[in-house]
Amino acid sequence: MENPYSQTAAPSTPEAQRLADYEAALGQNSGYYLKYFQQFDGGESKAGWHWPAFFVTSWWFLYRKLWLPGILNLLWPWIVLIGMAMTFAITRPPSANAFIVAGLLALVPTIVLPIFANAIYWHHVNRMVERLPKSVASVPDKRIARLERNGGTAIGPMLGIMLGSSVVLVIPVLAAISIPAYQDYTLRSQVTEGLNLASSLKAEVAEYYAEKKTWPDLSDLGHAPPSGKFVSEVTVKKGTVVITYGKEANGKLQEQKLAIRPGVNANGDIAWACGNHLLPVGYESAPGPYGSDVANKFLPMLCRE
Numbered sequence: 001m002e003n004p005y006s007q008t009a010a011p012s013t014p015e016a017q018r019l020a021d022y023e024a025a026l027g028q029n030s031g032y033y034l035k036y037f038q039q040f041d042g043g044e045s046k047a048g049w050h051w052p053a054f055f056v057t058s059w060w061f062l063y064r065k066l067w068l069p070g071i072l073n074l075l076w077p078w079i080v081l082i083g084m085a086m087t088f089a090i091t092r093p094p095s096a097n098a099f100i101v102a103g104l105l106a107l108v109p110t111i112v113l114p115i116f117a118n119a120i121y122w123h124h125v126n127r128m129v130e131r132l133p134k135s136v137a138s139v140p141d142k143r144i145a146r147l148e149r150n151g152g153t154a155i156g157p158m159l160g161i162m163l164g165s166s167v168v169l170v171i172p173v174l175a176a177i178s179i180p181a182y183q184d185y186t187l188r189s190q191v192t193e194g195l196n197l198a199s200s201l202k203a204e205v206a207e208y209y210a211e212k213k214t215w216p217d218l219s220d221l222g223h224a225p226p227s228g229k230f231v232s233e234v235t236v237k238k239g240t241v242v243i244t245y246g247k248e249a250n251g252k253l254q255e256q257k258l259a260i261r262p263g264v265n266a267n268g269d270i271a272w273a274c275g276n277h278l279l280p281v282g283y284e285s286a287p288g289p290y291g292s293d294v295a296n297k298f299l300p301m302l303c304r305e
Contacts, residue, residue, distance in 0.1 A: 009266065010140045018129075024144045025125045025151030036118040037125070045301035053117035060117070065151065066124055070158075073113060077106045090254055102233040125151065187250050187298045188285045190230040191258070195245035195274075196301070197226045197234045201241045206270045207264060215239025215262070215286040240288025256293040258303070262286045275303035 011017040022037050023030050031256045052060040061070030084102045113120075128150055136142045201221070208216045218225055218236040225233040230253070232246030241260040245253040263283030270305060273279040275292035278301075296304045 008214070020144070021129045022125060024147035025128055027148065027152030033118065033121065037122045040122045041120060046122075047115050048118055049206055050117035054110070054114035057113055057160065059158060061113075062119060062161055063153050063155065065154050065157075066126075067122065069120060070115065071161065071165075073109045074161075076109050080105045093147050127174070183250070183298065187252060188300075189241065190249050190253055191294060192300075193228050194234065194245060194258060195230050195260075196229045197231055198241045198243055201226070201234060201236055202262075202272060205236060205239055205241065209239065209264065209270065210268070211261070213286065236288075238288035239286030240290065242289060244287050245294075253294060257293045258294050259289045261288055261290040263300065275299050276305040277303055 001070050011020050019034070022034055025211065026033050035160070037050065050060075058073045059069045060111055061067075061073065076119050084098065128147065130175075132143060132146060136146050155243075204221050205216060208214075208220065215238050216236060217238065221236060226234045227233050227246070230245055230249040232244050234241060234243050236242070240260050242259070243258040245256050245258075249253055258275055260272055261279070262272050263279040263285040264270050265280075265282045265284070269283075271283050273285070273290065275294070276296070279285055292299060
């Protein structure tokens with residue numbers, strides 16, 4: 001029902017109506033945009049430059065209720081990343097040029113959107129006017145109220161989308177960092193179980209050598225090989241304590257071996273070399289195996305090369 005007390009009169013010309021529509025839809029800072037909108041109406045070039053759309057691209061688009069370009073700009077780097085990853089998965093390993101291309105593609109919106117930001121906004125406002133229902137468009141008060149409601153700015157939704165997207169986008173980044181780090185931590189803890197199990201055998205080997213001046217096998221020590229949750233067995237071969245990781249261990253450790261080889265100096269002192277680490281100078285090593293099948297990054301520093 002029309003308001004009989006309304007004081008708003010319909011503009012007298014189409015040009016005046018268009019100007020009134022623009023002012024209602026633009027809201028804050030309408031004077032800045034009106035000059036560009038009038039130029040576009042006159043057929044001038046749609047290219048230009050918009051600094052807010054350059055420095056805070058998605059923020060500006062969402063603030064002006066341009067939801068689609070604002071959200072797509074947030075997602076664009078991830079779209080490029082996923083697309084490149086899928087391409088690499090089905091073609092060949094990535095090259096330096098491929099990463100350069102991906103970087104340039106990710107930067108495309110940063111250049112294109114500021115150039116055409118005013119034109120995109122102009123098109124958005126005109127579409128808003130064109131879609132007004134006839135029952136609203138024919139009544140000046142309703143027309144202005146609808147354009148003010150649908151247009152203008154939106155601080156709350158802008159902040160909500162930006163904060164929400166930050167959480168959504170940060171989670172994969174944190175996962176990409178934390179999951180491998182946690183897996184490495186888990187692997188190292190499984191490696192440590194083997195080293196702990198080996199401690200008692202090292203003491204027995206040292207005691208045996210001190211008494212008999214020869215390096216023993218496990219059978220010489222008189223008991224079964226120790227084992228653990230992630231270790232299938234710890235045995236002794238010619239003085240060397242050999243750890244074998246079992247099926248409960250991470251796939252990167254299963255059936256892998258880690259040797260801890262002893263050595264003795266002229267004074268009868270015994271030292272141990274874990275994995276790929278070398279014995280101190282002046283120590284003659286036991287004849288047993290040495291080295292490690294386990295990757296260096298999962299070993300303690302004293303077991304690395």
